[in-house]
Amino acid sequence: MPATTAETLSLVTRTVSVAPLVLLSVADHYGRTAKGTRKRVVGVLLGQNDGRSVRVSNSFAVPFEEDDKDPSVWFLDHNFVESMSDMFKKINAREKLVGWYHSGPKLRAADLEINELFKRYTPNPLLVIVDVQPKEVGVPTDAYFAIEEIKDDGTTTSKTFVHTPSIIEAEEAEEIGVEHLLRDIRDVAVGTLSTRITSQLQSLQGLHLRLRDIGQYLQKVLDHELPINHAILGHLQDIFNLLPNLSTPKSNQSTNGAEQGSAVTVENSDLARAMSTKTNDQLMAIYLSSLIRAITAFHDLIDNKIQNRQQQEEGGPKNEEEDAAKQPNGTANGEQ
Numbered sequence: 001m002p003a004t005t006a007e008t009l010s011l012v013t014r015t016v017s018v019a020p021l022v023l024l025s026v027a028d029h030y031g032r033t034a035k036g037t038r039k040r041v042v043g044v045l046l047g048q049n050d051g052r053s054v055r056v057s058n059s060f061a062v063p064f065e066e067d068d069k070d071p072s073v074w075f076l077d078h079n080f081v082e083s084m085s086d087m088f089k090k091i092n093a094r095e096k097l098v099g100w101y102h103s104g105p106k107l108r109a110a111d112l113e114i115n116e117l118f119k120r121y122t123p124n125p126l127l128v129i130v131d132v133q134p135k136e137v138g139v140p141t142d143a144y145f146a147i148e149e150i151k152d153d154g155t156t157t158s159k160t161f162v163h164t165p166s167i168i169e170a171e172e173a174e175e176i177g178v179e180h181l182l183r184d185i186r187d188v189a190v191g192t193l194s195t196r197i198t199s200q201l202q203s204l205q206g207l208h209l210r211l212r213d214i215g216q217y218l219q220k221v222l223d224h225e226l227p228i229n230h231a232i233l234g235h236l237q238d239i240f241n242l243l244p245n246l247s248t249p250k251s252n253q254s255t256n257g258a259e260q261g262s263a264v265t266v267e268n269s270d271l272a273r274a275m276s277t278k279t280n281d282q283l284m285a286i287y288l289s290s291l292i293r294a295i296t297a298f299h300d301l302i303d304n305k306i307q308n309r310q311q312q313e314e315g316g317p318k319n320e321e322e323d324a325a326k327q328p329n330g331t332a333n334g335e336q
Contacts, residue, residue, distance in 0.1 A: 015053040016143040017169035018128065022059045022101075023140065026130040029061045030103050038068070040103045042114070044081055045128060046088060046095040054126055054143075057171075058095055060084050064102075071109040076117060085121065099126030105133070107144070112159050115146045127161065136206060141166045 022045070029041045042064035047056040062081055066074035085097050100118050102108075111127065118125040124145060131140040144161035214236065220226045 014051075014145075014164050016056065016126065016128070016164055016166040017053065018056045018141050018166060019058070020168060020170050020174055022056055022128075023130060023168070025059050025061075026101060026103065027132050030132045033061075034103065039066075040064075040108070042076065042100065042102045044084070044097060045099045045101055045126060047098045048094060048096065049098045049122075049126075054098055055169075056098060056126070056128065058088070058092075059101060060088070062100075066110065072113075074110050074114070076114060078117060078120070081121070097121045097125075099128065101128045101130055103132045104129035104142075105131045107161060111161070112146060128166065136202070136209060138202075138206060139166065139168055141168070 026041070026043065029043060033039075034041050041061065043059050043061045045056045046058040046060070047054065049055075062084075063077040064075065081097075088095060097118075099122065100114070102111075107129070115125055115127060127144040127146070129142045129144070131142075134140045143164045143166040145164060146159055147162050148157045149160045150157050217226065217232070218236075221228060
């Protein structure tokens with residue numbers, strides 16, 4: 001049965017959190033069985049799924065083989081999955097089978113068939129691809145749910161994966177252990193400036209990769225290799241709307257004769273002027289905000305000074321009355 005729009009949105013907005021223990025288990029599984037080869041490893045994910053979020057807290061490896069030449073030929077020991085699931089239920093009854101994982105690093109042709117196998121144990125299994133050899137700094141996991149996509153041209157539906165955001169979230173005990181390890185390996189000589197520059201460089205590298213992926217996707221759509229997805233195009237349009245307005249009035253200069261060679265220079269100057277105008281507008285907004293904060297703080301300072309002066313004036317007569325009340329007693333004691 002095809003998934004409705006509401007069901008698809010619920011899957012896309014569902015939060016997936018993966019425990020660091022799962023990443024360590026997958027990396028160990030890959031290092032023991034498939035390191036140095038082009039093979040991938042497959043395993044089962046355990047945790048909780050309440051319909052709004054999925055918490056992956058544990059995992060175990062599963063015997064898996066597939067043909068390198070024919071991706072449709074593969075073997076997964078489902079008897080092993082059932083026996084191991086029963087054993088884990090005896091250890092922790094709250095951890096249930098929520099999906100499966102493989103070391104990717106990308107989706108494979110047989111993933112939909114493997115996902116159908118895991119529907120025996122959970123209605124909507126979660127697929128988490130763990131990149132055991134990441135080439136960029138960031139979250140090494142990609143989470144997917146399988147849906148039946150309704151095409152715009154009215155043809156038959158097809159099964160596909162929809163991506164959902166995932167994060168790495170540790171329990172309190174795991175956070176303490178990770179912080180203890182980082183404290184031992186942290187380089188104290190590294191300053192704040194170098195850390196900020198490294199973070200910005202990694203962000204720019206990640207942005208470059210994402211822009212390259214977007215360009216490749218749009219090119220495949222133009223080449224009719226991928227169908228048009230209006231949801232993705234809508235998100236891209238929202239991103240383009242956030243870009244600065246670089247449109248400038250056309251220059252009155254003519255480009256006839258000898259001035260044709262300077263057309264590029266005029267265009268570059270218009271672009272620079274547009275960027276300068278946009279930047280100045282942003283800086284003006286920042287300046288006004290800072291000015292308002294300064295004026296507000298100045299008024300608060302004046303109010304505090306006025307209140308302190310009033311308190312001092314009110315406390316002055318009281319102190320004089322107390323001194324006057326104590327003065328006769330002191331005189332009488334002195335005379336005696």
